[in-house]
Amino acid sequence: MAKLLKKTKRLILRPLETKDFEVWRTANSKKLPSQNKWDDGRLPEKDFTKAKFKALLKEQSDHRKADQYYRLGVFNKKTGALMGTVSAMNVVRGVTHSCYLGYFINNNYWGQGYGKEAALGMIHFCFKEMKLHRVEAGVEPTNRRSIMLAKSLGLRKEGLKKRMIFLRGAWLDCTMYSATCEEFGYKWKT
Numbered sequence: 497m498a499k500l501l502k503k504t505k506r507l508i509l510r511p512l513e514t515k516d517f518e519v520w521r522t523a524n525s526k527k528l529p530s531q532n533k534w535d536d537g538r539l540p541e542k543d544f545t546k547a548k549f550k551a552l553l554k555e556q557s558d559h560r561k562a563d564q565y566y567r568l569g570v571f572n573k574k575t576g577a578l579m580g581t582v583s584a585m586n587v588v589r590g591v592t593h594s595c596y597l598g599y600f601i602n603n604n605y606w607g608q609g610y611g612k613e614a615a616l617g618m619i620h621f622c623f624k625e626m627k628l629h630r631v632e633a634g635v636e637p638t639n640r641r642s643i644m645l646a647k648s649l650g651l652r653k654e655g656l657k658k659r660m661i662f663l664r665g666a667w668l669d670c671t672m673y674s675a676t677c678e679e680f681g682y683k684w685k686t
């Protein structure tokens with residue numbers, strides 16, 4: 497696997513590191529209160545201790561080592577601010593070479609194209625560096641912002657997966673938006 501780093505026009509995508517503690521804590525303090533049910537919004541400051549950050553880094557590193565889950569911080573190239581995260585989740589090699597795409601932008605940066613830039617960067621990272629063949633985003637049918645983003649990324653609507661995720665105490669349906677590497681200009685190599 498190549499280095500876990502992807503640069504786009506305005507952003508750098510990379511895993512969080514020990515040196516990012518203050519940037520991580522500041523990012524939370526700048527968030528607005530939650531804007532919708534998919535947005536955490538600003539969380540209590542007590543959740544942003546050095547011990548919790550260390551545990552988070554360990555968890556994310558373990559997931560990468562197992563080749564299961566890659567969560568990358570979305571950093572602003574100019575200011576160094578942490579603006580959100582993008583993820584390749586449930587990585588499966590075997591016969592599918594696939595993952596689920598995750599994207600979260602801190603709500604104080606919404607509507608400026610950062611979500612699209614970061615998610616597009618992650619899709620290219622998945623196909624080019626991680627050598628995956630298929631990327632799928634599962635979106636709850638009422639998550640309008642996420643649906644708009646999935647469409648604007650050029651992902652294909654493939655259908656509804658019934659009771660796909662257990663969240664907020666219930667099994668929820670997700671509309672699947674997907675792409676294979678050929679659609680983003682990559683040739684599949686075994």
Ligand SMILES: CC(C)(COP(=O)(O)OP(=O)(O)OC[C@H]1O[C@@H](n2cnc3c(N)ncnc32)[C@H](O)[C@@H]1OP(=O)(O)O)[C@@H](O)C(=O)NCCC(=O)NCCS
Nearest residue numbers: 534599600601606607608609610611612641642644645648
């Ligand atoms: C979904 C999310 C990542 C979008 O981030 P963002 O930075 O605001 O997105 P962008 O500014 O890049 O906008 C992407 C597209 O969404 C559309 N969009 C943005 N804001 C919109 C709004 N208020 N209403 C309708 N469409 C909107 C635009 O059409 C844009 O496409 P375009 O660039 O082709 O015009 C962000 O709202 C978020 O983190 N939400 C909470 C977490 C979440 O729902 N994650 C997804 C779980 S499946």
